[in-house]
Amino acid sequence: MFASIAAHYLWWIVALVLIAIEVIMPGYFMLWIGIGAAATGVLVLVVPGTSLLFQAVAFAVLAFVSCAVYWYVLRPKLQHDEPGDARLNRRGEQLIGGRYVLIEAIVNGRGKARVGDGQWLVSGPDLPVGTTVEVVAVEGTTLKVRPG
Known part of the structure; x- marks a missing residue:
């Protein structure tokens, strides 16, 4: 019963811990895995009663997708070189x-x-x-x- 009622809270706590690790050791990687954990928490909240295996697979997929979005979409936009910077x-x-x-x-x-x-x-x-x-x-x- 505890897992079905508060599972989304556990995913959000995992997300906060991962994001806190990112603050201590910056590099963006843990931030995006934390975003995957938070998204898993939202998914578990929206679809209650999901199995632990489904949650783990969803977390892995969402963490991978969020890291890929950062690496291929956001990172190139954030790394703009101003003329003369070099x-x-x-x-x-x-x-x-x-x-x-x-x-x-x-x-x-x-x-x-x-x-x-x-x-x-x-x-x-x-x-x-x-x-x-x-x-x-x-x-x-x-x-x-x-x-x-």
């Missing part, structure tokens, strides 16, 4: 492809270009002051440029 703290790499004006002629492969309100060391073929150059690579704090 180069967030590498400002020189963010400048690749940009065009800038030389404020100091490139002589013997070295010069300076205006980038925003600052100046960067550049290396490339010898070019006069005022030439527009394109950044093609970064080597340390020096921008590798070509006429552009």
Whole structure:
């Protein structure tokens, strides 16, 4: 009698325990299994008198489905990459492809270009002051440029 009356409560307690484990050890996996347990509790509430075997199979299926929904539907939407995220703290790499004006002629492969309100060391073929150059690579704090 206890199992038929309060079985849904037991599934909800299992769900809360699994979700609490998720809070302690984050990673989303236990959360979705907990959601499967909560859904099993709702199913047992809606369809009372179900056997323990049916409940176990329903839990396994619902846990698998909820994990699959997370993995294939929600996870790709949550993992969006903003442009420049990979180069967030590498400002020189963010400048690749940009065009800038030389404020100091490139002589013997070295010069300076205006980038925003600052100046960067550049290396490339010898070019006069005022030439527009394109950044093609970064080597340390020096921008590798070509006429552009």
